[in-house]
Amino acid sequence: MSKNFLTIALPKGKLLENSVQLLTQTGIDCGFVEEDSRKLMFDLPGSDARIIICRPTDIPTYVEYGAADIGFVGKDTVVEQNLDVAELVDLKFGYCRFVVAMPEETKPPKLGDGSYDLNFLNHKRAATKFPRVAQMFFSERGMQVTPVKLHGNIELAPRVGLAEMIIDIVSTGTTLRQNHLVEIAPIMEATTRMIANRVAYRIKYERIQGLADTIREIIK
Amino acid sequence: MERSSQGLKLPEGMRDLLPAELAWLEVLEGKAIQICKNWSYQKAATPGLEYRACVEPDANKDDSLYKFFDRNGRIVALRPEFTTPIARMVAARYKGGLFPLRFCYSGDVYRNDASRYREFRQVGVELVGSGSDIADAEVIALAVEIMKVLEIRNFQLSLGHNGIFSGLAQEMNFNPKLREELEDGIARKDMVKLESIISQSELPDNAKELLLLLPHLTGKEEVLDQFKGWNHVPAIRRAVESLRTIYVYLKDFGVQDYVTLDLGILRGFSYYTGAIFEGYLPGIGIPVIDGGRYDNLYSDFGMNLPATGFAVNLGIMSGQLSDFEVEKVDILVYGQSPGAVIKRCRELRKGGKKVEMALGFVTDTDAKNLASGKGIAEVERVEVR
Numbered sequence: 303m304s305k306n307f308l309t310i311a312l313p314k315g316k317l318l319e320n321s322v323q324l325l326t327q328t329g330i331d332c333g334f335v336e337e338d339s340r341k342l343m344f345d346l347p348g349s350d351a352r353i354i355i356c357r358p359t360d361i362p363t364y365v366e367y368g369a370a371d372i373g374f375v376g377k378d379t380v381v382e383q384n385l386d387v388a389e390l391v392d393l394k395f396g397y398c399r400f401v402v403a404m405p406e407e408t409k410p411p412k413l414g415d416g417s418y419d420l421n422f423l424n425h426k427r428a429a430t431k432f433p434r435v436a437q438m439f440f441s442e443r444g445m446q447v448t449p450v451k452l453h454g455n456i457e458l459a460p461r462v463g464l465a466e467m468i469i470d471i472v473s474t475g476t477t478l479r480q481n482h483l484v485e486i487a488p489i490m491e492a493t494t495r496m497i498a499n500r501v502a503y504r505i506k507y508e509r510i511q512g513l514a515d516t517i518r519e520i521i522k
Numbered sequence: 523m524e525r526s527s528q529g530l531k532l533p534e535g536m537r538d539l540l541p542a543e544l545a546w547l548e549v550l551e552g553k554a555i556q557i558c559k560n561w562s563y564q565k566a567a568t569p570g571l572e573y574r575a576c577v578e579p580d581a582n583k584d585d586s587l588y589k590f591f592d593r594n595g596r597i598v599a600l601r602p603e604f605t606t607p608i609a610r611m612v613a614a615r616y617k618g619g620l621f622p623l624r625f626c627y628s629g630d631v632y633r634n635d636a637s638r639y640r641e642f643r644q645v646g647v648e649l650v651g652s653g654s655d656i657a658d659a660e661v662i663a664l665a666v667e668i669m670k671v672l673e674i675r676n677f678q679l680s681l682g683h684n685g686i687f688s689g690l691a692q693e694m695n696f697n698p699k700l701r702e703e704l705e706d707g708i709a710r711k712d713m714v715k716l717e718s719i720i721s722q723s724e725l726p727d728n729a730k731e732l733l734l735l736l737p738h739l740t741g742k743e744e745v746l747d748q749f750k751g752w753n754h755v756p757a758i759r760r761a762v763e764s765l766r767t768i769y770v771y772l773k774d775f776g777v778q779d780y781v782t783l784d785l786g787i788l789r790g791f792s793y794y795t796g797a798i799f800e801g802y803l804p805g806i807g808i809p810v811i812d813g814g815r816y817d818n819l820y821s822d823f824g825m826n827l828p829a830t831g832f833a834v835n836l837g838i839m840s841g842q843l844s845d846f847e848v849e850k851v852d853i854l855v856y857g858q859s860p861g862a863v864i865k866r867c868r869e870l871r872k873g874g875k876k877v878e879m880a881l882g883f884v885t886d887t888d889a890k891n892l893a894s895g896k897g898i899a900e901v902e903r904v905e906v907r
Contacts, residue, residue, distance in 0.1 A: 305804070368807025386808070388711035500711060501802045501809060504680055504784060507740050 311373035313358035377492035400489035429459030535640030558626035568607035600632035613823035621651025642837030653828030659771030682787035689757025739785035856880035857904030
């Protein structure tokens with residue numbers, strides 16, 4: 303393994319295809335990397351690198367420990383995991399928004415400026431896959447809302463009384479509409495980021511920064 | 523009394539060191555401390571518990587301290603590092619001391635955060651009372667020598683300077699909002715955020731350029747040429763001159779090859795005031811050495827003293843490097859008469875042997891098996907005469 307050998311962590315799921323495409327454009331020959339093959343590790347001898355496929359939420363962990371030198375992952379996951387990694391480039395794809403949403407019939411009244419009265423949410427519960435993001439949003443506003451951590455199908459929670467609202471990422475809003483949920487407040491926007499281990503970024507600076515610069519040129 | 527099942531568990535982040543691991547750690551520790559002593563750093567120890575007020579980095583921020591109440595209801599904390607306790611010790615005990623003072627230390631520090639180990643062994647030094655570049659060079663060279671004596675290959679030391687960032691902050695009079703945003707971006711190493719706040723700030727273009735360039739300035743002394751346009755800012759000029767001088771001294775110390783200049787070590791508005799450095803090992807995701815100049819810390823303790831130093835995270839390195847065996851016992855002594863066995867053991871130990879005594883009589887075969895199982899080279903049966 304050369305000093306500049308790179309282990310690249312890519313997220314399985316909807317970001318994988320874009321990630322592979324982008325890496326291929328930078329000259330890393332990895333077009334054959336795909337999720338269906340059940341393979342989790344792909345050696346790229348021609349590029350002095352390898353790719354590992356991870357669950358998106360695990361990518362910051364692989365990178366923080368240095369098991370992967372760099373990773374592609376949504377900003378939403380970076381914020382939620384809150385680990386010690388360097389965030390190098392906004393890759394611009396995988397756009398989504400974090401929102402608070404509630405069932406149409408229980409939505410809070412609106413204020414004079416047209417926004418919903420968030421006071422109404424106090425002492426209620428919010429189902430979410432992102433409890434840290436939820437907690438930050440509410441506590442910064444001095445609100446008292448209890449996040450309830452779930453691992454999927456968040457939309458179900460308000461329908462059966464587990465929580466009054468949900469906090470989730472939306473890209474088109476279709477899921478919200480199908481479940482008769484309306485957006486109450488935006489929390490943040492997120493796109494995919496290239497992250498790096500802080501030590502690898504310094505030891506392999508030229509290789510990693512070179513890749514970051516190439517990517518920046520491509521997505522310009 | 524029967525201990526509950528809880529009695530077998532350890533609090534999160536804690537671990538035992540079994541003899542082989544501990545022996546290895548102590549070998550590394552011994553070598554590191556010996557080098558420090560050769561460089562005239564005297565070993566000191568501060569207590570495990572300090573008042574929170576002494577060790578907490580910033581009263582308004584979350585910290586990672588283990589905190590307790592003492593009997594008077596005051597908050598005490600397990601030491602998270604040694605630099606601040608040593609500053610307290612010097613301020614309390616070395617008024618009128620013969621400065622510069624050189625201390626080294628070795629001990630466990632405690633961090634109540636989700637990192638891998640919440641208790642780990644640090645070895646480090648503090649050089650107190652000198653603000654000169656040669657003092658910085660000395661501790662950096664010592665850090666390299668420690669890595670060399672520990673036979674750690676492939677390590678890299680990166681040297682930066684906090685004065686460039688803080689000098690610029692002062693010169694440009696960053697407003698509180700910008701300071702806060704920058705601080706957050708630096709703490710998270712979020713280059714995307716840093717770039718966007720710097721570009722959108724109202725700073726003049728040359729300041730923006732410099733801030734954006736800092737994380738990418740890494741290499742040998744030629745990276746310092748990038749600061750040519752900033753000679754009019756005294757803090758930046760001083761920082762650059764001082765890095766240049768330190769780098770030359772490092773050549774005199776014979777360690778320059780191990781050291782890369784890297785202005786991308788960002789510590790923002792921390793207590794570091796001058797040259798800062800980090801040591802890296804491939805495969806370990808966090809720096810194994812952290813150090814730098816901190817000229818304002820002592821004034822918190824009522825003494826105006828410049829100081830510099832570093833800490834080596836020995837715990838994480840020993841875990842990575844270990845493949846070590848405990849020292850073997852030389853001889854197993856057994857026999858029918860306890861008195862005679864004890865007597866023989868005393869003789870052998872006086873002669874410098876490591877001796878294990880069989881407690882109670884064992885047969886010759888048992889003794890042989892026991893010895894080979896434990897890796898004891900010899901057995902001796904004591905006969906009663």
